Amino acid sequence: MSRPRVVVVGGGVSGLACAHRLARSGEVDVRLLESAPRTGGVVATTLLEDRVLEEGPDSFLTTKPWARELACELGLESELVPTDAALRRSFVLARGKLEPVPEGFHLLAPTSLAPFLRSPIFSLRGKLRAALDLLLPRRDGADESLESFVSRRLGREVFLRLAEPMVAGIYTADPATLSLRATMPQFLDMEAEHGSVIRALWARRRTKEAARAHEASGARYALFLTFRGGFATLTDALAARLPAGTVSLGVEARGARREAAGFRVLTSSEEILADALVVAVPAPRAAPLLREVDAELSRLLGMIPHASVATVNVLLRREQVSHPLDGMGFVVPSREGRFVLACSFSSRKFPGRAREGEVLLRAFVGGARHEERVELPQDEIARRVLADLRDVLGIAGEPLRVLVSRFPGSMPQYLLGHLERVAAIEERARRVPGLALAGNSYRGVGVPDCVRSGEEAARSVLRQLAPAP
């Protein structure tokens, strides 16, 4: 008897993780459709001889285990490299000058008061206002925008000078509309539980220190890991381990219809019958695809906006840069009026990115508030990024190489009400037998969350296709 066929649309990390799990089950035949000429989606590594330039993601968080576990399962454990332990600090641009982010400042708030109080980033008034967090009455943990939460608890200064750029770098979102519940719910919970974010962070630090003190010498992973040869190591390995004939490149899914048992998937080159369908593309691309399957689901999917970003890799000789680059990189508050959102010191962050005597930097541009910048001509993007980097890092002369990479509509915006929208989408999708959704549009943007979403979609489909006992 032939095995059920599952079509997975989208060959980014979410679709690949899903197809991998499905193929490993041995219970179904898998076809993965990818419209681009390569797999990986926004995961893209460019090798310049022995240098490693990351166009998309450059590292992943290990506190969410799914990406690390998958890498280990694929035999890539020896390829994993941590960020340089000696340099675990970063900078923020303050009045045109790079200042270290105060030690212990955790995304939105300080975990240690002394470095925060010593920092030149904030005025005395701003510091006193932040300390008011210890006294202000608590709210009940209901959702709120990032801007409203930080301004209310820690004051406008902490928001404008540090929290906004730290978060803009991660979510490339407008903090006035970014849902805290959907992105960093721990802060709402901290307020609800401890009545103060600072007090909660202190308590958490004490617990962590205690846990660390008790921990034996067993292997502990660094907070961020990457792959020695670049992030595409993961997506290439996933694609390579799929059975021959699974992946169809350059094939765009254009629509789908429900059939008596399953789906008919319409592509740019053929029609494919499938018993189950996993849609692992950004929600705005999934919406038209599923219009004929379920119009309401399609409408809801169309309500999750996605912003465009660009990265610019800049390779230089070390002597061209006067800044000591003694950190991971810097973030830029919007009040500084710069073109770049953030910049990683890639060759300091990870080993083997550039040659001895060279420096590799990577700037971020665009995001929800500056999407138009991503549409500028590539040489204009490069020119404006270089102008900022020259000013901030003291760069002389022309770079050895500049690589501009654009990612239109790639960053989902988790706006206020996002979790309710996702719950409605999931509820609607559940009503269509054999359908599953995966990807970064729903419950997490980072690669570990994307891996988990792909694996969950595979499990859901396998459950539905399993013969009744």
Ligand SMILES: Cc1cc2nc3c(=O)[nH]c(=O)nc-3n(C[C@H](O)[C@H](O)[C@H](O)COP(=O)(O)OP(=O)(O)OC[C@H]3O[C@@H](n4cnc5c(N)ncnc54)[C@H](O)[C@@H]3O)c2cc1C
């Ligand atoms: C510049 C940048 C930097 C990032 N940095 C980090 C980081 O350092 N760490 C981290 O954890 N996360 C990072 N992220 C987030 C993370 O990389 C992404 O959320 C994740 O890789 C998305 O994977 P995905 O498979 O869900 O989507 P995508 O990568 O967007 O893949 C979707 C795929 O579907 C294909 N497709 C779309 N429509 C169709 C169709 N109709 N038919 C067939 N194929 C179709 C597309 O071509 C694409 O290949 C970053 C993201 C960006 C853009």
